Amino acid sequence: MIKESIETFGKVDSLILNAGISMWARFDRITDISLFHKINEVNYQGSVNCVYSCIDELKKNNGQIVAITTAQALMGFPNASAYSASKHALHGFLETLQIEFGNTISVSNVYLGWIKGTNLRANALGPDGKKIGPSHHKHSSRAIDIDDCTSKIVQGIEKNRMAIYIPSFLRFIPIAKLFFRKWLFRKTTKVTSQEES
Numbered sequence: 578m579i580k581e582s583i584e585t586f587g588k589v590d591s592l593i594l595n596a597g598i599s600m601w602a603r604f605d606r607i608t609d610i611s612l613f614h615k616i617n618e619v620n621y622q623g624s625v626n627c628v629y630s631c632i633d634e635l636k637k638n639n640g641q642i643v644a645i646t647t648a649q650a651l652m653g654f655p656n657a658s659a660y661s662a663s664k665h666a667l668h669g670f671l672e673t674l675q676i677e678f679g680n681t682i683s684v685s686n687v688y689l690g691w692i693k694g695t696n697l698r699a700n701a702l703g704p705d706g707k708k709i710g711p712s713h714h715k716h717s718s719r720a721i722d723i724d725d726c727t728s729k730i731v732q733g734i735e736k737n738r739m740a741i742y743i744p745s746f747l748r749f750i751p752i753a754k755l756f757f758r759k760w761l762f763r764k765t766t767k768v769t770s771q772e773e774s
Contacts, residue, residue, distance in 0.1 A: 579631050589634045591734070594624040594667075595645040597698050598770065600706035604658045609706030613659040616702065620663035625670060635682050643685045643734055644671055651750045651760070655769045659702075687730050687741045688748075694723030 582589055600612060628635075628642060635642065649657055650664035668686065675684045699711040726743050734739035738756045742748040753761040 578717065581633065587636050589640060590638060591641045591643055592627060592631050592635060593643045593645065594618075594627060596623055597645070597697065598660075599657070599701040600602065600660045600691070600703070601656045601698075601701050601709055603656055606704045607706075608704050612702045612706040613662070613745060615706065616659040617663045620660070621666040621670070624667050625726065628670075628674070632682075635636055636678065638708065639681060639683075641683045641734070643687065643730075644668075645687045645689065645730070647689050648747045648750060650686070651747075652754055653769065655766055666701075683737055683739070684743060685734060685737065685739055687743065688750075689721075689743050690747055692723055692726050693720040693722040723740070727739070 579589060596619055600614045600616060602612075610733045624644065631640075634640065642714050644667060646667060647660075648654070649661040650668040652659045669685050671686065674682065699709065701709050713732050721744055730741060740748070752762070
């Protein structure tokens with residue numbers, strides 16, 4: 578795909594890492610531990626593979642890597658141990674690239690909350706490692722519409738922002754985690770449980 582892109586457009590300006598598999602299961606209720614491998618293979622290793630295939634082209638063009646990630650890259654969430662772990666791994670990998678390549682390549686992380694209008698929840702893996710399907714929990718009023726989300730992502734990419742938070746209050750997670758850790762964990766547990774109803 579990268580070779581074809583170069584042949585068609587002459588170069589690669591941006592690599593957007595958007596593939597992902599989610600989950601919804603407490604760790605102690607998982608019956609098929611291979612779901613960790615499935616999620617990691619796409620969310621983390623898949624992104625590493627794409628970056629590896631494109632790194633020389635990105636360096637040559639002062640390109641940009643854009644990771645469509647999640648608030649769960651910043652902290653763990655209930656029912657998402659494998660998903661959170663894969664996003665933490667991706668976050669660490671891209672942060673390392675920022676250090677290694679300096680101004681040669683820019684890295685932008687898009688930290689998302691819950692987004693309406695995608696099939697991520699229907700394709701999320703349950704405790705048995707199989708897709709949950711569309712009949713599972715629906716989004717609450719906290720979820721952002723996909724069109725609004727996409728517009729904000731594009732605006733952030735155009736401005737070459739290192740961090741894009743959707744919704745914007747997610748930017749307070751690192752501060753709350755540092756100074757109000759117990760409150761943040763209680764709040765996250767409560768909000769997550771409301772997504773199940």
